[in-house]
Amino acid sequence: MAGRQNRNHDLDPYTSPRTFFGSELRRAREAAGLSQDQLGERVFCSGTYIGQFESATRRPQPDLSRLLDEVLGTGEHFQRLCELARKSKHADYFADAAELEIRAKTISEYAPMLVPGLLQTEAYARALISAAQRFESHEAVESLVQARLERQAILADSTAPLLWIVLHEAALRVRVGSAHVMAEQLTRLVATAGANRRVLIQVLPFAAGADAFLNGTTIYMTFADAPSVTYAESAYTGQLIEEPALVAQYQRAYDLTKAASLSPEASLSLIESAAKDFANQ
Incomplete structure (x- = not known):
């Protein structure tokens, strides 16, 4: 767990909207004093799943972004970032x-x-x-x-x-x-x-x-x-x-x-x- 979170710190948040989403998620989670597993429990997913978003290996999901905003008290911050990060060449x-x-x-x-x-x-x-x-x-x-x-x-x-x-x-x-x-x-x-x-x-x-x-x-x-x-x-x-x-x-x-x-x-x-x-x- 710790190794995965440390690797996320090496992410350049300005590489893409997705890496910015991951960096912001890690920042907000740590500010709330939550581990990936603890945040995962609150938004009904695993800590590993949270780690995949923080490391930008998965596209942010609209429903999960809404829950993150509710749990972390971030207004609509992650929902707006999610809309940017989900842009794709594919349908x-x-x-x-x-x-x-x-x-x-x-x-x-x-x-x-x-x-x-x-x-x-x-x-x-x-x-x-x-x-x-x-x-x-x-x-x-x-x-x-x-x-x-x-x-x-x-x-x-x-x-x-x-x-x-x-x-x-x-x-x-x-x-x-x-x-x-x-x-x-x-x-x-x-x-x-x-x-x-x-x-x-x-x-x-x-x-x-x-x-x-x-x-x-x-x-x-x-x-x-x-x-x-x-x-x-x-x-x-x-x-x-x-x-x-x-x-x-x-x-x-x-x-x-x-x-x-x-x-x-x-x-x-x-x-x-x-x-x-x-x-x-």
Whole structure:
């Protein structure tokens, strides 16, 4: 505990709105004579969670910021800082999950209809975002495309997480963009899984029937120094789930989905076949 708090003192509060939030939280907590654990008890979270905000490794949360203001008697100070610190290139509902990807030890994702963002080609991402953001400007669409592609940098890092993807077969058949875009995208999947031993792809075939996750994308992340989390997403909305019992339920469902899927080798063969089908169009 003491070591973590001492490291927080080394933080430059003026690096970003988030580090300023963390520095201000530490200052107000210490002025109140509270340890991280004691403050956590008062705002219904763990001391470790408070430490993550003070060290700027987690984005501030609006509800927690409101409780901090109430407990520490700081008016709306942390609520205002929270609004600044939560600005992101990503959609607000996904921004927390996007930042957790960087710290994850493993990322397990089920994708029922679309290739996951971490493995999308630029053309596929552009076609998908253009369709989803039909009334946004070209500049706004391009900004979202680049933000998505930037996320993929974690796969080239020496500390890259283990990425385990389960694609429903529908994701191989629903055309996003042109047939050429689909052929390029599916070929990229095969090439990435073949070249990167930390990327594993399985396909849940149509023959498997109903599964627990048919209604939306689900991402399960584990960490070396924090509890596991789940992110569940549907059109234009998503939810980061941290309640341990519910996270465990998602993990069990994901394990069952993996068990019902084709082997990695058979999956890549199916993806390769689907890529050839699109290329022949």
